[in-house]
Amino acid sequence: MSSSVNYHCLAYAELDVCNPLDMATIDAAVLRTGLKPGARALDIGTGNGAVAVRLAEAFGLAVTAVELDPAMADIARGRIAASSAADRIRLYQARSGTVLADLEPQDLIVATGTTDPAGDGRLEPAAIFTALSNHLKPGGWLLWGDLIWTGEPPEPVRQIFELTNRFTSDAGTRSDARAAGFEVVHAEISPQAAMDHYLGTADSAARAWLADHPDAPEAAAVRTSADRVRMMFEFGGDHVDFGLYLLRRPPV
């Protein structure tokens, strides 16, 4: 790995979807859209690029993928280059806001586990839904995945998760989506096994790298991130699930 190694790229290089989701679940959601080959899709925070590659290979979509983290974008670039659909995927290593500003309206936007998908620092789902809706064609789709609270969390748990993320409950997510003008077409909550697989794979990848590179300059930062994620979910994991929502902007 290059000198830009960090916890997330170690973790995500080992995963297919970099979330508590499997590709079959993504496939089923995209199938529901009925989008035809050539339709335009934007994958915001593409991570390792696997979902962007899937959209192009399995559905023939013309995909724009955006990834902020340079090390992660390198992983995505490699996966895209190896794809038979590479000519249908544009990758930008950028914050999404700069790409959204110049992008034509999309048929599908995918934002799964992307902390700041509008790229303007707004973290609340309600504000993000409104911002992203403006980048969809009428009748366009938003595939949204994020953590959700299972109920009202204890205040310390909320504070720890809100150091990096903002999210709401399942009911709150649906309500925020409707308030932004979306129809909630489908929603599902990942099984605990998917959460365990995601967290376990990420943790093992980071710990294995640390065992092999104890003296690397990045080791302290990788260990700190791995310990923080493990602590967050040991402390508050009972209060969070992961929800996937297929939202539609109504046709005019």
Ligand SMILES: C[S@@+](CC[C@H](N)C(=O)[O-])C[C@H]1O[C@@H](n2cnc3c(N)ncnc32)[C@H](O)[C@@H]1O
């Ligand atoms: C949890 S990963 C999920 C990756 C991918 N969506 C998936 O489900 O496999 C979130 C990614 O979003 C990227 N990201 C977060 N905010 C971003 C932004 N405003 N613009 C571009 N990328 C962003 C992060 O660097 C990270 O790689």
